[in-house]
Amino acid sequence: xxxxxxxxxxxxxxxxxxxxxxxxxxxxxxxxxxxxxxxxxxxxxxxxxxxxxxxxxxxxxxxxxxxxxxxxxxxxxxxxxxxxxxxxxxxxxxxxxxxxxxxxxxxxxxxxxxxxxxxxxxxxxxx
Numbered sequence: 492x493x494x495x496x497x498x499x500x501x502x503x504x505x506x507x508x509x510x511x512x513x514x515x516x517x518x519x520x521x522x523x524x525x526x527x528x529x530x531x532x533x534x535x536x537x538x539x540x541x542x543x544x545x546x547x548x549x550x551x552x553x554x555x556x557x558x559x560x561x562x563x564x565x566x567x568x569x570x571x572x573x574x575x576x577x578x579x580x581x582x583x584x585x586x587x588x589x590x591x592x593x594x595x596x597x598x599x600x601x602x603x604x605x606x607x608x609x610x611x612x613x614x615x616x617x618x
Contacts, residue, residue, distance in 0.1 A: 495606060497522040498540040500549055501570060506591045507546065510570055513598045514544065520602060540565050542586075542605050547571035555583045566605040 497520050501507035514522045525538060535543070535557070542565050545554045558567060568587035569580040580588040586608050587601030 494519055494521045495542055495609065496540040496565075497542045497544060498538050499524045499544045500535075500554075501544060501546045506593075507570070510544070510589070510591075510593045510598070513593060513595050514602075516595065517599070517602055519606070536564070538564070541609055542566045542568065542602075544568050544570060547573060547576055555579060558583050558585075566608050568601050568605055 497514065499507075499511050499514070499522055501510060501524075511522060511524070514520060520542070522544075525534060545557075545567055547554055547569055549557055554569060566586040567584070568589060569576065569585050570589045570591065570593065571577075571580075572591045574590050577588040577590070586605035589597055589601055
């Protein structure tokens with residue numbers, strides 16, 4: 492199996508560090524962080540990854556606007572403290588939505604959904 496490349500775009504607060512720590516316990520997913528400075532959309536377009544873990548706000552901008560603007564190259568899982576954003580996340584095409592505090596079980600379910608979407612997308616593109 493080829494590992495899924497994951498980029499975390501989460502703030503450096505305690506809860507986000509916990510989310511990254513949980514993610515690292517899943518061996519199929521290779522996670523790395525990138526710092527967003529300046530033109531965050533350009534940085535995302537250049538990033539080579541299959542999956543993005545996003546906070547609901549990035550650089551003061553709602554991540555949903557960035558998703559639409561950037562035409563993300565991979566699947567997206569939104570992480571938020573606001574449960575009301577869950578419906579909006581799925582309407583915008585996110586593979587998953589996690590509410591703080593994130594548990595390993597919730598992370599596993601969101602990662603599985605994203606993995607299925609990646610697998611089926613890859614399979615249908617070859618036909």
